[in-house]
Amino acid sequence: MEEIYDIIILGGGPAGLTAGIYLSRAKVKTLVLNVGVIGGQMSLTHEIANYPGVPNISGYMLSRTMQKQAESFGCKVISNAKITSYKLAGELKSVELAGKGIFSAKAVIIASGGKSRELNVPGEKEFAGRGVSYCATCDGDFFQDKEIIVVGGGNSALEEAVALTQYASKVTVVHEFDYFQAHKKAVEEATNHPKIDFILNSTVSAFYGSQSLEKVTVKNLKTGEDTETKIDGVFVFIGYVPQTQPFKDVVKLSDRDEIIVNNQMMTNIKGVFAAGDCIEKRFRQITTAVSDGTKAALNIIEFLQN
Amino acid sequence: MTLDTNLEHITSEAQYHEIINNNENVMICCGRMGPMCVPVYDDMEELRNEYSKVKFYDMLFDLPDAHVIRNLPECRGFMGLPFTVYYKNGKVVKATSSIQMRDQLTEILDENFS
Ligand SMILES: Cc1cc2nc3c(=O)[nH]c(=O)nc-3n(C[C@H](O)[C@H](O)[C@H](O)COP(=O)(O)OP(=O)(O)OC[C@H]3O[C@@H](n4cnc5c(N)ncnc54)[C@H](O)[C@@H]3O)c2cc1C
Numbered sequence: 001m002e003e004i005y006d007i008i009i010l011g012g013g014p015a016g017l018t019a020g021i022y023l024s025r026a027k028v029k030t031l032v033l034n035v036g037v038i039g040g041q042m043s044l045t046h047e048i049a050n051y052p053g054v055p056n057i058s059g060y061m062l063s064r065t066m067q068k069q070a071e072s073f074g075c076k077v078i079s080n081a082k083i084t085s086y087k088l089a090g091e092l093k094s095v096e097l098a099g100k101g102i103f104s105a106k107a108v109i110i111a112s113g114g115k116s117r118e119l120n121v122p123g124e125k126e127f128a129g130r131g132v133s134y135c136a137t138c139d140g141d142f143f144q145d146k147e148i149i150v151v152g153g154g155n156s157a158l159e160e161a162v163a164l165t166q167y168a169s170k171v172t173v174v175h176e177f178d179y180f181q182a183h184k185k186a187v188e189e190a191t192n193h194p195k196i197d198f199i200l201n202s203t204v205s206a207f208y209g210s211q212s213l214e215k216v217t218v219k220n221l222k223t224g225e226d227t228e229t230k231i232d233g234v235f236v237f238i239g240y241v242p243q244t245q246p247f248k249d250v251v252k253l254s255d256r257d258e259i260i261v262n263n264q265m266m267t268n269i270k271g272v273f274a275a276g277d278c279i280e281k282r283f284r285q286i287t288t289a290v291s292d293g294t295k296a297a298l299n300i301i302e303f304l305q306n
Numbered sequence: 307m308t309l310d311t312n313l314e315h316i317t318s319e320a321q322y323h324e325i326i327n328n329n330e331n332v333m334i335c336c337g338r339m340g341p342m343c344v345p346v347y348d349d350m351e352e353l354r355n356e357y358s359k360v361k362f363y364d365m366l367f368d369l370p371d372a373h374v375i376r377n378l379p380e381c382r383g384f385m386g387l388p389f390t391v392y393y394k395n396g397k398v399v400k401a402t403s404s405i406q407m408r409d410q411l412t413e414i415l416d417e418n419f420s
Binding site: 036037038043044045046058059060079080128129130131133135137138139142143210211212213233 | 338339340341342343344345348349352382383384385386387402403404405407408
């Protein structure tokens with residue numbers, strides 16, 4: 001079975017949903033296919049306080065609102081899509097969904113966003129939810145009066161290290177460099193905090209325990225020395241990876257695997273556009289994703305007319 | 307805090323026992339409206355239509371009566387929300403901590419309830 005659309009949007013985060021709103025409102029037959037939960041990283045955000053016009057909202061509510069808004073204009077949204085193949089190079093683009101057939105369109109927007117980077121070291125997966133966490137607001141209160149490590153040296157790592165001091169008795173920041181990438185205020189707050197210690201030029205290289213995490217190996221990246229440390233919890237905030245692997249042989253990527261687009265948000269392949277966190281850019285926010293989605297949609301309307 | 311989901315909520319210990327003892331296959335997600343919990347509720351809402359032999363519920367982690375899940379031996383060592391527990395004829399067959407992807411949920415459902 002083949003279903004034909006004017007445009008298929010791969011990704012249902014803020015970039016993809018915004019494009020969906022603009023395109024379906026312009027009567028372009030639009031399909032949003034999302035491999036995960038609608039809202040993307042936005043739905044993983046506890047509280048959004050910097051989306052203009054909305055003083056405070058949970059990521060979950062903002063995701064639902066954007067989805068409803070897109071659907072109200074006739075946009076079809078499929079979440080948890082199991083995409084088995086992509087054909088993006090030719091004039092007619094198509095993707096295949098397990099059990100649902102082939103969906104084709106004249107143009108595609110890749111809005112596949114990104115996800116938190118993991119350490120990818122032994123024990124990390126095994127102890128996720130049992131001492132290893134990627135969300136301070138979700139899991140912080142399990143570490144009341146406990147000793148924890150925060151891995152990372154960017155804004156998220158240092159801000160969350162400070163936030164976690166309201167629960168933990170001691171927070172040790174383990175960071176791979178001897179300087180921080182975070183902004184000055186975050187560095188000052190963390191370095192002046194009496195409950196926060198630092199281990200620099202180092203990383204966590206293994207996790208151990210039985211029912212829950214009990215200890216880690218901290219590796220000094222300069223000397224190669226390994227130190228085993230007893231610890232109750234580790235929070236990992238080491239940045240972000242774009243979800244562009246399925247497209248790497250088709251569209252041009254930067255050396256950080258981000259999709260390169262021109263000022264019309266088009267990739268090197270005619271009819272394949274990209275928007276949001278998956279493209280090469282500096283600031284990754286909901287507002288910038290929404291802006292990219294808007295630009296891609298408006299350029300596509302022109303592209304389809306021509 | 308309440309759970310703003312379309313799942314049926316369990317609000318008391320008595321209701322919890324009633325549900326797990328009177329249904330063959332039950333999945334309960336015990337959490338808050340946090341970023342690691344919401345995706346699991348969303349998936350469960352969709353999976354309800356695909357797994358008619360399973361009953362899907364949520365329970366607010368902070369309810370005093372949620373100790374029935376918080377203190378399960380199968381949840382010992384859990385330090386990430388939500389706690390998701392699967393029951394067959396009233397007995398726990400599997401429990402997971404923190405966010406689970408849809409594939410992980412269906413793998414457990416298929417393994418235990420098919
Ligand atoms: C914990 C956290 C807190 C944040 N807080 C804020 C904040 O307060 N304010 C703010 O402005 N920004 C915040 N951000 C950043 C913001 O969430 C992102 O910049 C924004 O969500 C990016 O939108 P996007 O649509 O490009 O991608 P995403 O939100 O990543 O969405 C992409 C979607 O595409 C899906 N997908 C992936 N691959 C494919 C594929 N091949 N086919 C189909 N679908 C696919 C994914 O499952 C996902 O649902 C936060 C991010 C995180 C992780």
